[in-house]
Structure formats: structure tokens, C-alpha cells
Amino acid sequence: MDMIREAEAADKQQIYNLYKMLVPNSKKMNVLEEQIDFIRRDPKNFLFVYDENGEIFGTLTLNICLQALHGLRPYGVVENIIVHENHRNKKIGHKLLRYVEKYCKSIDCHRIMLLSNSMRLQAHQFFEREGYNGSVSKGFKKYL
Template identity: 40%
Template sequence: MIREAEARDRDALEALYRLLMPDDDRIQVVEERIEQIRRDANNFIFVSERENRVLGTALLHLCLDPMYGWRPFAVIENVIVDPQAQAGGVGRELLVHIEERCREAQCTEILIMSSLHRTEAHRFFEKLGFRQVAKGFKKYIP
């Protein structure tokens, strides 16, 4: 089942994010932030839950864009599936759900941000129809 994350998912989200970024000691998931995102009409934390266990998550931003009238574009970040649940359809289910949400919002495009070293994830994204089309840049602010 795919649903929006709730404050009660704090520990599960933090554990997944630590798998995603194992060397980042700044990770701190706050219940109030989860609830703030839930109230925001343009931002979503989705989780995949099976048997009362959160197995994956992704963060979706609907970015307001003046270029195409009222149509936003979407950015997906923080995509992670518990390694024990990979190849079980969790990631596919999560991203298909997000794509449906983006279609409902009439997004012009969906961008996925992913670290260069996550080549297995990149192959997974390509299987779902995403194509590498640009070189992105990030600057982390401590």
C-alpha cells in the first residue's frame, strides 16, 4: 500500500534515509516536519507499507512553473527501498503511484534526483521509462 507518510513513520523514515546516505550524520527526521509536508499541497512524502512495515519512501515536490500556464513540473528525491524488500515491487509501486499523482496534477515532466554512484537505481529508473537527459549539479550547504 502506498500512502502519505505520517508523524508515526518518523523512525522508519530516518532508518531508510540512513541507508540512503550512510555517511551523513546530519540526518534527523522530525515529526513536525512530516506533518508540515502533509499539509503542503505541493509536497509529499510517500511510503510503501506492507504488513504494517514501511519498506520504501520517496519525496515528491510539485514545482510551480510560470512557463506552461498552471502546469507544474515534479521533482522526486530521497527514493529508497529497504534492501531486503528490493526486487519485490516496492519501488515500482511507489514510483507508479507518484507518476499517477503527477499526471493528475498535469505536470509537464518528472525529474528524479539521484547520486552518481547509485547506478543500480539508475537502471531501475530507466526500466520505468525515465531517461538520463542532463547533467545535474548540487551544492550542499552545511
């Protein structure tokens, strides 16, 4: 049975393996069980996984951010979305994003934003097919 659920500490190694596919050359990656638990307990932050019979084939992070611009309406930020390279084109990414969108609508979010590495052109095409507009804003990052 496949399902989307919040990650648990026991998922650490499978999440790590997915992140290695996302950023294979990262020397700073450090997936911690206690951080997974901390995120799970936080009502504004989510680490979702796509679980198929105990195997995790996809994950993403959703952060709910407060703002003053649109009354009481927050917005969502999606980060670190990855589907296992052997399980792409099976609608896993689509299901993860639909799950997030349904949740964000349920709490009256104004919008959902996501960032994607500028070199991941296939991911950009996927996000555009999912209704995300890559020409509305330009993303900036500053690593600390």
C-alpha cells in the same frame, strides 16, 4: 495489506532507518516528526511510504513545482527514493513511482524529474527501466 500512503509522524523511526540505508555515513540526517506533519499538511509536497501491514519498506519525496514556461502546468521532483535493502526486487520502487506518476498526470504536470547519486549505478538502471532518461539533463547540487 500493502499500500502507498502519506507518511505520518509515527513513521519517523522507520523512515529514519530507510534513510540510513540511502546515506549511511550522513552526519547531518535529522528526521523530525514535526517536519513529517508539516509536509503532510502542505498541498504541494508529499512524503509517501510503502506500507505493508505496518512495516514501511519504501519511501520517496515528491515536490510539485510551479513554473511559467508551460502555461499552468507544474512539474514534479522526486527525491530521497529508497526501498529497504531486504525488500528490493519486489516491485516496491516501481509501485511508488507509478503512484507518483498517476498523481502528477492527474494535476497535469509537464514532467517529473529526479536526482540520484552518481555512484548508485543499480538505481540508475532501475530509473531507466521505469522510463526516466538519464542522458537528457545533467544534475547539479550546491550544499549550503
